Every structure is written in C-alpha cells, then in structure tokens.
Amino acid sequence: MSTPNGLLNRTSADVLTTKRRVLQPLRALKRYRWYYLMMVPGIAYYLIYHYWPMAGLLIAFKKYNILGGIWGSPWVGLDNFRELFNTPDFFRLIKNTLVISLYRILFNMVPDVMLALILNELRVKWFKKWVQTITYGPYFLSWVIVYGLVFAFFAPEAGLVTTWMRDSGMQSIDFLTNKDLFRPMLIITDIWKSTGFGAIIYLAALAAINQELYEAAVVDGAGRWRQMWHITLPGIREVFILLLILRIGHILDAGFDQVYIFLNSRVLETGDIIDTWVFRRGIEQLDYSVAAAVGLFKSVIGFLLVISANKLSKKVGGSGIW
Incomplete structure (x- = not known):
C-alpha cells in the first residue's frame, strides 16, 4: 500500500518532469534566439509571397470580375x-x-x-x-x-x-x-x-x-x-x-x-x-x-x-x- 510520503514524492517528480518539459523549449529558444531571429526574414518572405497569395486560388472556383474582387465574385464550382x-x-x-x-x-x-x-x-x-x-x-x-x-x-x-x-x-x-x-x-x-x-x-x-x-x-x-x-x-x-x-x-x-x-x-x-x-x-x-x-x-x-x-x-x- 502506497504511503503518503511515496505519493507525495511521485507527485513532486511529475511536477518536476512537467516543469522541465515546459522550460526546455523556452531555454532552447533563449539559447538559439539569434538563429531564430535570422530565420524571420525568410519565413516572412514565404508567408507574404508564397502562402498569402494562395488565397487567390478561390478565383478558380468563381466567375471573377475586377469590380467585384475575389470575395464579391459569384461561385461557379467546377x-x-x-x-x-x-x-x-x-x-x-x-x-x-x-x-x-x-x-x-x-x-x-x-x-x-x-x-x-x-x-x-x-x-x-x-x-x-x-x-x-x-x-x-x-x-x-x-x-x-x-x-x-x-x-x-x-x-x-x-x-x-x-x-x-x-x-x-x-x-x-x-x-x-x-x-x-x-x-x-x-x-x-x-x-x-x-x-x-x-x-x-x-x-x-x-x-x-x-x-x-x-x-x-x-x-x-x-x-x-x-x-x-x-x-x-x-x-x-x-x-x-x-x-x-x-x-x-x-x-x-x-x-x-x-x-x-x-x-x-x-x-x-x-x-x-x-x-x-x-x-x-x-x-x-x-x-x-x-x-x-x-x-x-x-x-x-x-x-x-x-x-x-x-x-x-x-x-x-x-x-x-x-
């Protein structure tokens, strides 16, 4: 039968393990912060010029007109x-x-x-x-x-x-x-x-x-x-x-x-x-x-x-x- 001290020790160990799991990514982020900072321009480039324009794919499923724009053009499906x-x-x-x-x-x-x-x-x-x-x-x-x-x-x-x-x-x-x-x-x-x-x-x-x-x-x-x-x-x-x-x-x-x-x-x-x-x-x-x-x-x-x-x-x- 588990003793209260054993249960307390196991609970403390679980808390410490959870704390390490939370702090470890934060420590890695702080340690390699300059490397992550150098990644920001490249990530921003792909987000702005490669992923954001993908919203324009909606035009393929619409009868696009310039005055109505992408959101104002009617849907035509396939x-x-x-x-x-x-x-x-x-x-x-x-x-x-x-x-x-x-x-x-x-x-x-x-x-x-x-x-x-x-x-x-x-x-x-x-x-x-x-x-x-x-x-x-x-x-x-x-x-x-x-x-x-x-x-x-x-x-x-x-x-x-x-x-x-x-x-x-x-x-x-x-x-x-x-x-x-x-x-x-x-x-x-x-x-x-x-x-x-x-x-x-x-x-x-x-x-x-x-x-x-x-x-x-x-x-x-x-x-x-x-x-x-x-x-x-x-x-x-x-x-x-x-x-x-x-x-x-x-x-x-x-x-x-x-x-x-x-x-x-x-x-x-x-x-x-x-x-x-x-x-x-x-x-x-x-x-x-x-x-x-x-x-x-x-x-x-x-x-x-x-x-x-x-x-x-x-x-x-x-x-x-x-």
Missing part, C-alpha cells in the same frame, strides 16, 4: 475546370507541353553532365576557366536577346545562314516558321543557353567527392575511364536524381518565356502549350478564372508527379528528395 477540359485544343496543348518538356529532360540534362565531366578532367586551369566562362555566359541573356540572335542567323529573307544558303544555290529553309523545326530549335537554343549553368551544379557535386577514392583507384590500376565510371558518375548520381525529380514536377511548364518568344502563327500546331494558351485567355481576354483553374490543375499534377517520382527513385536507386 465550371472553370469543365470549360478547360472541354476546350477543343486541350489535348493538343497537353501533347505539345508534354513533348517539349520530355525533350528538355532527355536532351538537356545529358549535356550538363558531359560538360561538367569534361571540365573536371581538364588539368590546364586557365583553359578550364576560359571554357567555363564562355559556356556560362549565355545563361545571363534573356530569351528576347537569344531570339534576336537566332533571328539574325535564321530570318527567312535576311538571316546570315539563310542568305548564305540562297547564295550557295541551296534550297532556303524557313527555320523559324517551319512547324517541324520549331521543337528542335527550342531544344538547341535551350542547350546553348543553360548548359553552362547546369554544369556548375554538377561541378559542385564533383568537388565533394573524396579524392582518396581516386588515389585508391590509381593504386589498383584503374584508368581515367574506369575512375569516371566507378567513382565520378556514382558521385553525382544523387544530384542527377534530385534535378530529374524537380524537372518532372515542372513537366507541365515547358518553358513559357522561350516558347512565347519563338512562337508564331505558323507553328501553333506543334508549339502552342498550356502556358501560352493561358496567357492569351487570361491576359488578352481577361478570363482570370479559367487561367487560375489551369494554374491549380498544373500545381496538383506537378505535386503528384514529384511524390510519385520520389517514391520510384527510392525504390529503384535508394535515394530521393526526402
């Missing part, structure tokens, strides 16, 4: 989504978006890795820096400038390449207005513009590889190709998978800036994507509700694809984003 799916061009837009995005994933990630491996193998430092600067430079150019350069070379009548082909007696090709060449033109210009930046990410991953692995491989008699295959490529596999999962999550984006700049009426059949259609519908026709519905549709699909790709990556390769 009518905006039905209008999107019943659009005659919907499946063509989805097809063009997916094809262009898959082309970007298939043909744009490999050049990044290849350039990073080449730069990693270069032993002349000044030449390595020169090549890296030249390849990284186009990343800072806007797509308007890139299109201006492309137009200067491939304009139908006055481009440098088309003029040279005509003067040489060859058949002139409309590079910018040919629907069959539109997608290759997008991929080639995107490779030229972004490969240098993508290589920097892989170079950072290569720098993190333990150099003792290469020394041990040399002792074992492994050549440069064996070292690359068994040490270098496995060393950047995690980064490659991470970037691949992130690209899969944006598979319905397809690069609006580039496509909109290069797009013209003759290549709409193969070049018109969801974002360009939304721009015409939401900005030019002021139909914000359908545009918001498309944005929500893309976000949900992207979220599901990221979750699925991450799970598949863990099962196959044992690693993922989380």
